Amino acid sequence: MSSVNNRMTASSIGNTARKLAAPAPAKERRRTPLVVVPAAPRRRSLMFVISCFTVLAAALVGVLTLNIQLSEGQYAIVNLKAQQSSLSKSNQELTQQVQNFSAPQNLAAKAGALGMVPSAGQGQIDLDNLTVTGKAVAAVKDPKSGLVQIAAPEIAGQLSVVTALPDQQPGQAQAPETKTKPVAPAAPEVPKVQLNGGSVPAPAQRTPGN
Amino acid sequence: MSTGRNNRKGGATRVRKRLRIGLGVMLTLLLVVGGKLILIQGFDIGDLAAKAESLRAKTVTLPAQRGAIEDINGNVLANSIIRYNVVIDPSTNTPADTFERRDPKDPTRVVEVSRDQGLKELAALLKQDFNAVKAAATGTSKYSLLAKGVKPDVADQITALNVPGVVTQGTSQRVYPDGSVAGGIVGYLQDGTTGVGGIEQTQDKLLQGTDGSRSFEMGADGLVIPQAPDKVTAAQNGQTVRLTINRDLQYYAQQVIQTRVKSTGAEYGIAVVAEVGTGNIVAMADSNAPDPNNPGGSAAQDLGVRAVQAAVEPGSVEKTLVAAALVEEGKSTPQEQFHIPNEYTVNGQTFGDSFDHPAFNRTLAGILGYSLNTGTVMAGQRLTKQERYDWLKKFGIGEAPDIPLPGVSQGILTTPDKWDGRQEYTVLFGQGVSQSVLQTVMAYQSIANDGVLLKPRLIDAYIGPDGKVQKTPVTEVRRVLSPETAQKTKDMLESVVTAGEWKDAQIAGYRVGAKTGTSQSPCDNGQAGYCGYTASIVGMAPMDDPKYVVEVLIQRPKTNIMGIDGADLFRDIMGQALRMNNVAPSTGAPVHLDQYGPGGSDGTQK
Incomplete structure (x- = not known):
């Protein structure tokens, strides 16, 4: 209501000219009245700005979280790869020891x-026709009959x-x-810096009880 | 009123002016930034993008792992493991009087360590002298090798020391867990990459595989950029080669042969075990077999596989081939009787035997059983020269066996037109012709295998990196003898052991057939005449269905040649092969061919 009143008062201000002949008033009436832009939407725009910032902040936080997640994943991969390689290395080492033994x-x-000696003679028992072939002789320790020992592998x-x-x-x-x-139990060396080709050491982990 | 309007008007102009200036500045900046953007993105002045990319981009080679070599039961004879070279950069280490590292007891704390202390710990881990390590770590050079072949756990401990300038570099090391067991057959590597002996050499390409690569982008912090392209071309690991060798039998054979070579002072000894039905080489033993872990530790002449590389005059083992040929050609039978003088002269060439004897009767089987040169020449001359040559050729003499080892000898079998007056007869008893032990073994394999000569099989299968097993086929070379002749020849061989002179070769429970050979060994290095003897024995068992052929050869023993023909070695190795593979004991009565024929030996038996 007040805005209508305002409009009425506003349109009458400064109208000092006299009335002209007949056609003039029609023209006058057609003129669009000048209006002050209402201030009402101001509250809505504030809401809009706030929501914009919220979205922006959310997006930033989202991107940050995603980035952190990705880097964390990358660190986890580095860590796990370090573990895998050290496990496979120790596996290889143990296999190598088994092969050597x-x-x-x-x-x-x-x-x-x-104190074991090679058998001197074997016999065979055939269960199908219940026969014994060959002559089984008890193994005896005879230093003279010993075979030459082949040299053990010289693995560096x-x-x-x-x-x-x-x-x-x-x-x-x-x-x-x-x-x-002393070799058999792998020495539990805790703080090993695994670089794995990169320059950042994998996160060091404490062992339980440390 | 009017002044207020004027003021307002002036304020608006000023604001507009300021706005214009601001806009102008903004636009200029935008132009500058936009221009730069266009320069960088659009025209790429100075290849900045490429430079940045090259800073981030890394390509690493993914080395293919060299395939393993296994024996028939999957026991590893050769494989590659990770070892580390410890390298120091003295120009970094020398000026660093102290350095920091994590406290081993409390990883969250950082402690300061003096240079000497760090080097002392490093020297202790490397089991080297501290002063030597310090000398290597001091200087202005950029590179100094401290140790090679360091184990992974030690390398990890060295990395944990954090000594400035010290780097551990992973390398692949070839190891041979069984050492000299089948060492010559397995071969060895040169510079850690190229096979230069045995299977490592002949199967080098397959064992090596193909290197792969990985291209990725790495940030300044050394982490792989997750979103960036990451291209991996996987390495194609080498194939595993599975041999037909049984390492336990190989070991036993090597031990047996080494013992005899040592006790007789012989130059070398060879023992070969082949499987009859497949041509598999189950063992191929050499005396003084090289340890591929340290090929430099063996003499040059010991590095190969003599069983295929050394051709020697075979001696009397050749008589069996002649007898088989005579039977196959219908020119004699095992029981045909010959009257044999002490010396036999034909075409002006006189031949004697290894022992003096009055004229006596022997059957063809008896000629083999007593290993008579005279009798062999009497019977063998029924074959024409060309037939003698063709028959030896048929048995594989004079042609290199197709076996994947380097330097396979084909022996020397000259064509009959080049034989001199004596050689045409001596080839009948294995002189004037040379062949490798493997050739002799395969010739006997054809007799044992009902007359069919097979290709020797040394590689049982190739196993791909995916675990796919690709078996090598059993290949028939040719039929040499009819099954009937092969059987008759086997009977004659069995009679050598049951009725002839080599009862030593008997194995309890199994029927055995064997033939010895003692030949004069021509001197090496072009010297004239003979230098010692070659003693050998080749045979098969069990005779009812032969499974294995074994040959044992002793080159130039220094002790008395008689009685060291190796029959006991043959018995030991063959017995071990039979028992190890659970071959059922023989059935049926042993064949006992008459060695003298009608009327007996005329009382001349020794």
Whole structure:
């Protein structure tokens, strides 16, 4: 209502000219009245700005979170890859040790060290026709009949399983076994810096109890 | 009123003016920024984009892993493992009097360590002298190699030391867990990459595989940029080669042969075990076999595989081939009797035997059983020269066996037109012709295999990186003998052990057939005459259905040649092969061909 009143008062201000002849008033009436832009939408625009900022902030936070997530994922990948490579390396190392211990030379030497001797003669029992063929002879320890020992593999960095020659005393060959003992349990080296080709060390993890 | 309007008017103009200036500044800035943007993005002045890209982009080679070599049971004979080279940059280390690192006891704390302390710890881990390490770490050079072949756990500990300038570089090391067991066959690598011996050499391409690569972008912090393109061309790992060798039997054979070579002072010894039905080489033992982990530790002549590379005059083992040829050609039978003098002369060439004897009777089987040169020449001359040549050729003499090893010898079998008056007869008992042990073994394999000669199989299968097994086929070379002749020849061989002179070769429970060979060994290096003897024995078992052919050869033993023909070695190795593979004991009565024929030996038996 007040705006209508305003309009009425506004249109009458400063109208000092006299009335002209007949056609003039019609023209006068057609003129669009000048109006002050209403101030009402001001509250709506504030809302709009706030919502804009909210969206912007949300978007920024979203992007930031996504970025953090991605980097975290990247760090996790680096960490897991470091773990994988160290596990596969230690697996390879242990496999290598098993292979070395099971090499025929090393096995034979160990067996000899335990006092085992090659069998002297075998017999065969055929269960189908209940016959015994061949002559089984009890194995005897005969130092003269011993075969020459083939040299153990010379793998660089690999612990030598056999140091004793075949004609040496069984007790002597026992020595390297004690020597290899400390290697068997992989030393739990905690703070290893895994670089994995990059320059950022993987996150160091504490072991439980540390 | 009017002044207020004027003021308002003046204020508006000023605002408009300021707005205009502001807009002008903004537009200029926009123009500058936009222009720069166009310059950078549109025209790319100075290749900035490419430079930036090249800063981020990294391409690393993904090395293909060299395939393993296994024995028939999957025991690894050769494989590649990770080892580290420890390298130091002295120009970085020398000026660093102290450095920081995490406290091993409390990883969250950083401690300061002196240079000497760091180097001392490094030297302790490398098991080197501290002064040597310090000397290597001091200077202005950029590179100094501290240690090679360091194990991963030690390399990790070295990395944890955080000594300035110290880097561990991963390398691939080839290891041979069984060392000299089948060392010559497996071969070795040169410079850690190229195979230069044995299977490593002949199968190099397949073992190597193809290197892959990975292209990615890396930020300044050393992390891979997740959104950037990441192209990976996977490395194609090498194939695993599975041999037909059984490493346990190989080891046993090497031990047996090494023991005999040592006790007789021989130059070398060879033992070969082949499977009859497949041509599989189950063991191929050499004395002084090289350890591929350290090929430099072996003498040059020990590095190869003598069983295929060394051709020697085979001696009497050739008589069996002649006897088989005579039977196949219908020119004799195992029981045909010959009257054999102490010395036999034909075409002005006189031949004697390894022992003196009055004229006596021997059957063809008996000629083999007593290994008579005289009798072999008497019977063998029924074959024309060309037939003798063709028959030896048929048995694979004079042609290189198709086996994937380097330097396979084809032996020397000259054409009959080049034979001199004596050689045309000596080839009948294995002199004037040379062949490798493998050739002899395969010739006997054809007899054992009902007359069919097979290709020797050394590679059982190729196993791809995906685990796909590709078996190599059993290949027939040719039929040499009819099954009937092959059987008759087997009977003659069995009689050598049951009725002839080589009862030592008997194995309890199994029927065995074997033939020895003792030949004079021509001197090496072009010297005239003979230097010692070659003693060998080749045979098969069980005779009711032969499974294995074994040959043992001792080159130039220094002790008395008689009685060291290796029959006991043959028995040991063959016995081990039979028992190891659970071959059922023989059935049926052993064949016992009459060695003398009608009327007996005329009382001349020794």
